[in-house]
């Protein structure tokens with residue numbers, strides 16, 4: 001860390017350890033094509049809360065004409081890291097790498113308030129530890145099933161607590177019994193490939209049915225599925241929040257776990273995790289032991305929809321009558337460029353009607369820990385999505401990321417829309433098994 005503390009130039013607000021790359025900053029030609037897809041710009045119409053404005057702020061900090069003040073940091077804290085701006089940019093500006101570097105600089109060099117430090121520590125010490133999330137299941141189940149949650153909400157008791165507590169409560173999923181997943185699920189029929197399944201942290205604890213559905217579908221399509229039980233959190237939440245040292249540690253352990261599993265593909269069903277896994281080669285580029293291994297690991301990573309869409313279907317798809325509204329997760333459509341594959345898989349299901357949402361490039365406000373640390377902005381974006389979903393009168397909303405599932409469910413509840421939000425793979429699994437949508441709820 002000693003070299004991480006030295007400044008790039010005497011004037012720069014950044015230290016010498018990977019400041020935002022000048023060659024990427026210089027690619028921005030200030031055209032503004034990215035502005036209409038930037039959620040914070042759409043909400044507030046403030047140049048400094050647009051991608052172009054944020055790039056300008058990075059340049060100013062680099063040149064020493066801006067300091068890491070509260071206001072400067074605030075513009076980056078408000079960024080969702082959704083990278084919709086990258087999809088829109090005709091000049092190929094890799095904003096994802098810029099914001100990752102800037103956030104790491106902020107966490108090293110900016111002194112957050114004690115409350116903010118504690119809040120962030122609490123989130124990382126919980127959300128990145130599958131064991132701790134598992135332990136939380138029981139008190140949360142009691143809170144929900146005893147009626148305490150309904151009482152707390154109806155009496156407005158939560159208003160007495162910091163907004164953070166209310167945001168956590170609003171996002172709690174309706175917990176069901178946990179489904180267990182075997183370490184190895186054999187392929188049905190002739191084996192196509194041996195693949196590893198990334199279990200995720202929130203997914204593992206709160207959406208175990210998505211993981212079991214993923215293994216069932218892959219097995220039905222001829223893949224042997226290995227889910228290494230020792231795999232840790234992949235570090236996505238940390239790297240997206242600038243906690244690079246912790247993220248690198250988790251990346252190394254994840255690589256170890258999947259190397260031992262000896263698989264041809266490493267499959268994720270959580271878009272935020274998937275985009276992070278594909279960037280391990282970049283995250284560990286300085287690591288003398290892991291740099292090459294990380295590149296090989298990332299080259300094997302696929303979203304589950306990518307793998308399924310690349311081979312002709314084997315198992316029969318039975319009818320699943322439903323009106324499904326499609327929500328693209330940002331880390332799937334923008335960060336991984338996976339947009340057509342979920343649609344092509346859902347189109348295989350007889351009886352399923354798929355509806356597109358207006359403003360589909362725009363983030364729902366989930367964005368890692370964003371909806372917990374920036375609850376007002378996240379709620380405004382969630383409400384905007386809900387306002388587009390409601391007129392479609394869907395029987396289900398379908399997406400590809402647990403964070404989006406929580407965020408959309410919460411936004412829909414706020415407008416009294418009792419529409420379930422499910423993962424793409426759950427609909428495919430229901431169709432292959434020939435079970436109804438209701439049986440998934």
Ligand code: SF4
Nearest residue numbers: 038079080082083085
């Ligand atoms: S990552 Fe998303 S919120 Fe951040 S500047 Fe780009 S479009 Fe805007």
Ligand code: SF4
Nearest residue numbers: 028029031032034089
């Ligand atoms: S679209 Fe690309 S080049 Fe144009 S302002 Fe946005 S980031 Fe810069």
